[in-house]
Amino acid sequence: MAKTPTPTRQASRSLIWLAVLVAVLVAALGGGVLWGGASWMPKLGLDLQGGTEVILTPQLQTGQQITSNELAQAVTIIRNRVDASGVSEAQVSTQGSQNIVIDIPGPLDDATKQRIQASSKMEIRPVLLETAAAAEYVGADGKATPCPTPAGQPYAACPTPTSPLNSIPSTSPTNNSDLSYVTAALGNAYENFDCNSLAAGTTNVAPADKPLITCDDTLTQKYLLGPVEVDGTAITDASAQLGTSSQGVSTGAWVVSVTLNDAGATKFNAMSTRLYGYYAASSTDPRAQFAFVLDGKVLEAPAMIGQITGNTSQITGNFTQSSAQTLANQLKFGALPVSFKVQTSATISATLGSQQLLSGLIAGAIGLLLVFIYTLIQYRVLGFVTIASLIISAALTWEAISLLSWQIDYRLSLAGVTGLIVAIGFTADSFIVYFERIRDELRDGRPLSSAVEAGWKRAQRTIYAAKTTNLLAAIVLYFLAVGNVQGFAFTLGLTTIIDIIIVILFTHPMLQLAARTSFFADGHPLSGLDPEGLGALYRGAGQFRPAPTVPVAKTASSAREAARRQTIAERKAAQAHQTDSNDGGDD
Amino acid sequence: MAQTRFQRFGNDLYSGKRTINFVGGRKVYLTISAVLMILCILVLVFKGVNWGIDFRGGTQFQVPNSATTNQSIALDAVRSVDANAVVQVTIVNGNGVRVTTDALPDAELKTVTDKLAAGYQVDSTTITSSLIGPSWGADISRQALTGLGVFLALAFVGMALYFRTWKMSISAIVTLFHDLLFTAGVYALVGFEVTPATVIGFLTILAYSLYDTVVVFDKIRENTREDQGGQKRIFGESVNLAVNQTLVRSINTAVVAALPVGGILFIGALVLGASTLQDISLSLFIGILIGTYSTIFVAAPLYSWMREGEPKIVKHDKRVLGLRAKAPLETDGAAAAR
Numbered sequence: 001m002a003k004t005p006t007p008t009r010q011a012s013r014s015l016i017w018l019a020v021l022v023a024v025l026v027a028a029l030g031g032g033v034l035w036g037g038a039s040w041m042p043k044l045g046l047d048l049q050g051g052t053e054v055i056l057t058p059q060l061q062t063g064q065q066i067t068s069n070e071l072a073q074a075v076t077i078i079r080n081r082v083d084a085s086g087v088s089e090a091q092v093s094t095q096g097s098q099n100i101v102i103d104i105p106g107p108l109d110d111a112t113k114q115r116i117q118a119s120s121k122m123e124i125r126p127v128l129l130e131t132a133a134a135a136e137y138v139g140a141d142g143k144a145t146p147c148p149t150p151a152g153q154p155y156a157a158c159p160t161p162t163s164p165l166n167s168i169p170s171t172s173p174t175n176n177s178d179l180s181y182v183t184a185a186l187g188n189a190y191e192n193f194d195c196n197s198l199a200a201g202t203t204n205v206a207p208a209d210k211p212l213i214t215c216d217d218t219l220t221q222k223y224l225l226g227p228v229e230v231d232g233t234a235i236t237d238a239s240a241q242l243g244t245s246s247q248g249v250s251t252g253a254w255v256v257s258v259t260l261n262d263a264g265a266t267k268f269n270a271m272s273t274r275l276y277g278y279y280a281a282s283s284t285d286p287r288a289q290f291a292f293v294l295d296g297k298v299l300e301a302p303a304m305i306g307q308i309t310g311n312t313s314q315i316t317g318n319f320t321q322s323s324a325q326t327l328a329n330q331l332k333f334g335a336l337p338v339s340f341k342v343q344t345s346a347t348i349s350a351t352l353g354s355q356q357l358l359s360g361l362i363a364g365a366i367g368l369l370l371v372f373i374y375t376l377i378q379y380r381v382l383g384f385v386t387i388a389s390l391i392i393s394a395a396l397t398w399e400a401i402s403l404l405s406w407q408i409d410y411r412l413s414l415a416g417v418t419g420l421i422v423a424i425g426f427t428a429d430s431f432i433v434y435f436e437r438i439r440d441e442l443r444d445g446r447p448l449s450s451a452v453e454a455g456w457k458r459a460q461r462t463i464y465a466a467k468t469t470n471l472l473a474a475i476v477l478y479f480l481a482v483g484n485v486q487g488f489a490f491t492l493g494l495t496t497i498i499d500i501i502i503v504i505l506f507t508h509p510m511l512q513l514a515a516r517t518s519f520f521a522d523g524h525p526l527s528g529l530d531p532e533g534l535g536a537l538y539r540g541a542g543q544f545r546p547a548p549t550v551p552v553a554k555t556a557s558s559a560r561e562a563a564r565r566q567t568i569a570e571r572k573a574a575q576a577h578q579t580d581s582n583d584g585g586d587d
Numbered sequence: 588m589a590q591t592r593f594q595r596f597g598n599d600l601y602s603g604k605r606t607i608n609f610v611g612g613r614k615v616y617l618t619i620s621a622v623l624m625i626l627c628i629l630v631l632v633f634k635g636v637n638w639g640i641d642f643r644g645g646t647q648f649q650v651p652n653s654a655t656t657n658q659s660i661a662l663d664a665v666r667s668v669d670a671n672a673v674v675q676v677t678i679v680n681g682n683g684v685r686v687t688t689d690a691l692p693d694a695e696l697k698t699v700t701d702k703l704a705a706g707y708q709v710d711s712t713t714i715t716s717s718l719i720g721p722s723w724g725a726d727i728s729r730q731a732l733t734g735l736g737v738f739l740a741l742a743f744v745g746m747a748l749y750f751r752t753w754k755m756s757i758s759a760i761v762t763l764f765h766d767l768l769f770t771a772g773v774y775a776l777v778g779f780e781v782t783p784a785t786v787i788g789f790l791t792i793l794a795y796s797l798y799d800t801v802v803v804f805d806k807i808r809e810n811t812r813e814d815q816g817g818q819k820r821i822f823g824e825s826v827n828l829a830v831n832q833t834l835v836r837s838i839n840t841a842v843v844a845a846l847p848v849g850g851i852l853f854i855g856a857l858v859l860g861a862s863t864l865q866d867i868s869l870s871l872f873i874g875i876l877i878g879t880y881s882t883i884f885v886a887a888p889l890y891s892w893m894r895e896g897e898p899k900i901v902k903h904d905k906r907v908l909g910l911r912a913k914a915p916l917e918t919d920g921a922a923a924a925r
Binding site: 094097099349360362366367414422439467472535 | 602681842
């Protein structure tokens with residue numbers, strides 16, 4: 001209430017904070033430009049800048065068909081993967097009856113390419129046999145070197161015999177871990193299988209009800225796996241976390257926690273009972289293991305060291321934090337119903353020419369100029385505070401967007417640009433609400449410096465309440481929606497936060513300081529805050545009163561009897577043109 | 588310096604010397620809005636919304652190794668079979684042309700392929716056409732709607748807590764739907780294609796509408812408090828005074844928000860002709876105007892109407908009117924709200 005010199009000090013402190021904030025942002029972005037590959041310009045979205053078109057085609061066995069349901073499911077998963085790095089608003093859709101088209105803004109970076117290409121079909125299969133990969137079985141010259149007949153294994157040894165081997169199990173397998181799946185032909189194929197043949201990213205698929213010969217993703221272990229127990233789509237969540245002992249104390253070791261849906265968990269738990277049986281009998285039995293198979297390669301083959309009963313199981317091992325996280329991501333995002341391969345990848349141009357963006361921006365700029373003119377007419381010199389606030393908020397928004405473009409691949413699409421233009425209205429509204437409140441206080445007869453403080457106190461509440469609804473919309477939509485809507489939420493949240501920063505750290509301090517200048521404090525007609533122009537009447541001694549014909553809008557709270565008496569007193573006072581009828585309200 | 592006319596208008600509105608009776612005229616205003624809403628629903632039901640390629644999918648032509656990448660060739664080729672078709676032309680790898688448009692029947696497919704082949708000077712057999720699915724699929728819509736539902740529920744609770752009355756939440760959200768429905772109705776009537784950018788425009792309107800309502804409601808909350816002069820006015824008058832006192836703010840904000848958007852809409856249209864920017868700025872322009880209108884003519888009267896029946900308010904109003912009868916000289920600024 002302007003009794004202490006605090007407002008001026010407060011004001012300079014706020015302005016210093018703003019300067020620090022701007023400086024920090026500029027320094028961060030400048031550092032990024034110099035060393036981190038950032039740019040002073042925000043990155044543009046698909047519609048404005050163009051990007052890369054990637055066409056994915058499913059890896060199907062002959063005769064297999066992909067259903068539209070599976071395709072839709074794949075689109076959702078791939079969209080999540082593409083968006084995992086930020087809010088670039090990539091477009092994912094289907095082409096024809098089986099392809100998926102991904103349009104990514106800008107060039108395709110390696111990380112995103114990996115995420116899409118590691119696109120993958122996840123299966124959980126039990127392990128039948130496991131051996132170290134032995135590249136010496138097939139030499140570089142193509143000649144198969146003699147290999148030992150593995151002792152105690154139910155198949156004939158290599159090299160490939162001349163007569164056809166039996167490929168039909170002699171006895172019908174009773175479960176997916178049954179070694180009777182390993183026919184002589186399969187065993188021979190397994191023994192001759194070269195892990196290096198998987199290196200070139202070739203397809204390695206087997207029907208879900210047949211065994212699969214494969215290796216782990218480092219190509220050092222070779223596996224013969226039983227039929228699929230649980231499909232990867234049953235994995236609902238996977239996360240890396242620190243393991244806890246049975247007492248709930250952290251063991252300090254990283255584990256990967258996997259959650260399955262109910263149907264998947266039922267099958268998985270049945271498998272766990274069987275596998276744990278093998279483990280209990282002999283902890284080195286390969287059949288105690290099961291494998292997470294991603295695109296035909298074994299991602300991880302943990303042994304079943306306990307019986308699983310719930311939906312969640314934990315994989316322990318020699319994980320580091322990053323290896324646990326990688327596995328968790330692969331398990332979570334790898335659960336496509338069918339695996340896909342990149343068929344083509346091509347650069348595409350913007351759908352909206354840069355011409356259009358430019359014309360839009362010019363038109364917007366003309367509109368903004370009109371806003372400036374209107375503000376100056378409405379608020380006179382005070383309008384310059386609005387204009388300065390808008391310019392600073394534009395600069396801050398630009399910096400923030402460039403910074404986010406660099407850090408989380410935020411991209412400005414056409415919708416984003418219009419969002420920013422509409423944000424001018426939201427931002428200006430904070431000033432308008434505030435200025436109108438100051439004017440109201442002036443009309444009630446307050447001197448400017450106290451009108452600024454009182455007006456601010458009231459405007460603050462309104463501004464926070466209104467901005468909170470915007471922020472709420474931004475946060476909820478950001479976390480619950482995807483694609484363009486998420487991008488919108490991001491822009492809305494960003495501009496709202498910047499609005500609040502500007503009004504607190506710039507507009508209010510500027511007015512506090514302006515109220516000290518004689519130009520504003522004496523109510524120069526051009527200041528936009530002259531009490532005379534605002535209808536308050538000059539009463540002498542630097543005080544103003546409302547016009548006598550105007551009833552006082554506010555009275556102190558009081559009991560009903562008191563209120564009645566006071567009302568009558570006021571009325572009489574007003575009629576008699578007395579000057580001390582009430583105290584002009586209070587907050 | 589004398590007061591400008593607008594300044595005097597603002598002063599008079601604040602002091603109550605001049606009052607526009609928004610609350611009193613609510614029967615008229617709410618009826619107008621109700622009729623408008625019914626019309627909008629009718630338009631939406633019978634004319635329908637023109638969903639774009641992003642929502643419905645369409646046909647895509649790939650023209651590899653074309654001699655030129657002139658976009659207007661593709662535009663003309665498609666428009667020759669469907670004059671109103673929306674066409675997106677993208678240059679692939681610098682020498683290929685990708686043309687995306689609404690789904691075309693086989694006969695038209697052939698025509699367009701031949702025209703594209705002639706225009707881009709390639710053999711028509713090298714041009715492939717395929718159906719593409721929506722890039723804004725049902726899953727995106729579902730997640731967006733879930734988000735909206737959660738937001739509206741939270742906003743409802745938040746406003747009810749802040750304003751201490753759930754009736755403000757109801758009025759604000761009814762007003763929100765009023766604005767969205769109106770904008771959607773106009774959009775359907777004009778027949779513009781709905782693109783993802785349009786949807787973003789709608790979400791912006793949603794945010795604006797609610798924001799504008801909260802600002803005015805905050806003043807209403809203040810004016811209806813007993814200690815802020817509320818004991819001298821009947822409830823409707825307090826609400827009406829708040830709307831009047833914030834009227835200058837409402838006008839200024841609407842002008843400031845609508846000017847840049849209007850700039851894109853009108854100046855841009857002169858320079859460029861219709862384009863995506865015009866589509867979205869049209870929805871925003873209408874949305875901002877209707878958002879401001881509805882706060883004044885729908886939200887506040889609706890709120891007043893909902894609360895006036897409350898026994899506490901009835902009692903309060905009776906007391907105030909009784910006082911006024913005893914003191915006929917009282918000229919309360921916000922008089923005659925009925």
